Amino acid sequence: MTARRSEGGSRFVYDSFDAAAARIEANERVANERWAALEYRLGLIEATLERLEKRIWVGVYGVAAFMLAQMAETVIRAGMR
Template structure:
């Protein structure tokens, strides 16, 4: 029993519904907090994955650019040898 119903002398049934509602609200807040923490954790994982993917993409882009430059240099050298 809470201190409210003892001090006022009212029936415990007068306050039980309010206490149950308060407990339900607190439980919902805890669930929302855990969901938010889960979302933040997942977002961190997604951001890490995107950073790794971006590095791989840039590595591919630089690889293609290096290949094209090497082909161009080879063509220039062959043209100079003729």
């Protein structure tokens, strides 16, 4: 590193720039942003799957209720004969 002159001037002329460190830092920031975006999308997918699961269970219970109603109707009609 070169000594800085007290006369003035740009600090960029005398201070060295570590391009490799800056590149690594930028890549780390990009990786962090991508990770945050991935976590956000996974959260959305999980919420969608939970809603889908609830809908499927409502359908299953609906079919079960229909079958029970059909069986009850059959039993009632058989008892009236």
